Amino acid sequence: MNPADILIDIFLLLLMAAVAIAIVRSHLMFAVVMLSGIFSLLAAVLYVHLTAVDVAFTEAAVGAGVSTLLFLATLALTHVNVEEKHKPVRVVPLVIVVATGAMLTWGTLDMPHYGDPEAPANKHVAPRYIQESPKETGLPNMVTSVLASYRGYDTLGEVVVIFTAGVGVLVILGRGRRRWRPGVKDEDGDNLEEERA
């Protein structure tokens, strides 16, 4: 990696840290939602810089896009603003967090360097995908061919997970209209009183 790339990475990571601190310190929920969207957008830029374009795309669409929208919808529902006074800094949690972070950083020193061709992750099945996937699937985007074809089972599992999450929300929170009144029917024509029982 050339020095300019490292500088860009450090700059982006510093910006992310600044946004994270702002999220922790802010008491205005609207500002927190907006800042978490900015955090995701910065992460997406970082992924683009690491040439993981598909991951960046997902982060921008999910993290900065839809989850911000869902947070906003939740805010509109709850109208909650946390109004807490500034508490004094608690020492023990701070020490634990700093120590854990230092240990994790220390652990990364043993990891192979970024983009190292000798890294185990780059020695296993990756060469085969790089050499054979354009011939076998005819797709220039290797990420798509791995996700949808070679790892089709995993992607099926992911889709089922998303479906399950949606079903879970529907089961727990109902189907969107919770005005249970006798004789009032919802859009499906079902009687809400019956559904409740």
Place this chain on the structure above:
Amino acid sequence: MNRHSILRVVAKLMIPYILLFALYVQFHGDFGPGGGFQAGVIFAAAFILYALIFGIENGRKVLPARINRIVMAGGVLLYCLVGLAGMFLGSEFLDYNVLGPTPVAGQHYGILLVELGVGLTVSSTMIAIFYVFAGQDI
């Protein structure tokens, strides 16, 4: 949101392009970055934007929650059916090679359909969650 005319005009201008971009990401994901997951999320975002600005009731008229729930299950079903089609044509579950005249063509069909299934389920799940959140009258 009736008084926010700037929001309404800008949203009206933007929503078709967001939807078009979602379709581009969906069907161009084989060649460029993107795929069903991202496309589904972008599609859902456009729809949620519409519902936020023009009202949930209008959103429900465009896409009734019942149809949305059917699409949600339909995406997963489409994915599974593509896998089963591979089995019925004499190969293994989720083997696309047998779906077309040549293995490469089969892979093409398989990946396109599977990504479509992912996109359908993801977008309708997001919309379903939004409907549920927005429909709570607490």
